[in-house]
Amino acid sequence: MRAVMRTQAMRALGFTLVEAMVVLAVMAIMLAIGVPRMSDWLAAAKANAAGGFYAEGFTLARAQALANNSASRLVLSPNAASGQYDWQVDVCFPTPDAPCSDATGNWSTTTAAVKAAQDAGAGVKSIARNADALPPRSRVLVTPGPDGDTAVYFTPLGWVDTRSASRMMRIDLTAPANAGSNDFRATSVVLTLAGVAAKCEPNAADNDSRRCPE
Numbered sequence: 001m002r003a004v005m006r007t008q009a010m011r012a013l014g015f016t017l018v019e020a021m022v023v024l025a026v027m028a029i030m031l032a033i034g035v036p037r038m039s040d041w042l043a044a045a046k047a048n049a050a051g052g053f054y055a056e057g058f059t060l061a062r063a064q065a066l067a068n069n070s071a072s073r074l075v076l077s078p079n080a081a082s083g084q085y086d087w088q089v090d091v092c093f094p095t096p097d098a099p100c101s102d103a104t105g106n107w108s109t110t111t112a113a114v115k116a117a118q119d120a121g122a123g124v125k126s127i128a129r130n131a132d133a134l135p136p137r138s139r140v141l142v143t144p145g146p147d148g149d150t151a152v153y154f155t156p157l158g159w160v161d162t163r164s165a166s167r168m169m170r171i172d173l174t175a176p177a178n179a180g181s182n183d184f185r186a187t188s189v190v191l192t193l194a195g196v197a198a199k200c201e202p203n204a205a206d207n208d209s210r211r212c213p214e
């Protein structure tokens with residue numbers, strides 16, 4: 001009788017070994033299901049944030065042109081770590097005798113500042129951002145365009161310079177067919193001729209305000 005009472009008391013105080021094993025098994029199943037799903041969710045969140053990364057580049061390039069009454073440009077370059085594109089915003093102060101050109105070397109760099117001929121200030125350096133933290137190409141494909149253009153130029157008024165042969169007007173971000181997650185929806189960053197950048201969804205319904213312009 002005392003043995004039965006002792007067993008009942010022990011059961012009242014905690015789990016039996018069998019019950020503990022059942023709980024551990026349930027937890028293992030939940031982790032097996034939840035951890036991959038959480039990994040996919042985090043990857044999708046990073047992919048969605050990539051649109052903001054490139055929208056910032058467009059916006060900053062226009063802002064630099066307006067703030068400095070200068071020409072500016074946004075240039076993409078491949079990132080070795082993620083396989084995506086870094087971006088850099090350069091500034092130039094053209095004159096009739098020295099238009100903005102790589103050949104004349106009058107564009108700013110991240111280490112060398114430029115300034116207007118009449119300006120006594122310290123000048124303006126380029127601003128660069130790297131894409132190390134973006135998801136790799138196995139998760140999101142970044143496609144600048146049209147025609148693969150990877151640079152866009154702005155006038156001192158903040159408008160896209162239509163005289164330039166390179167005129168990147170949008171960046172599309174899509175999920176590869178084998179990405180393994182449906183959480184990331186195709187996103188684009190489009191640029192108007194007025195130099196204003198906006199994020200949109202190319203696959204949204206025709207009557208959806210989020211749909212990209214044709």
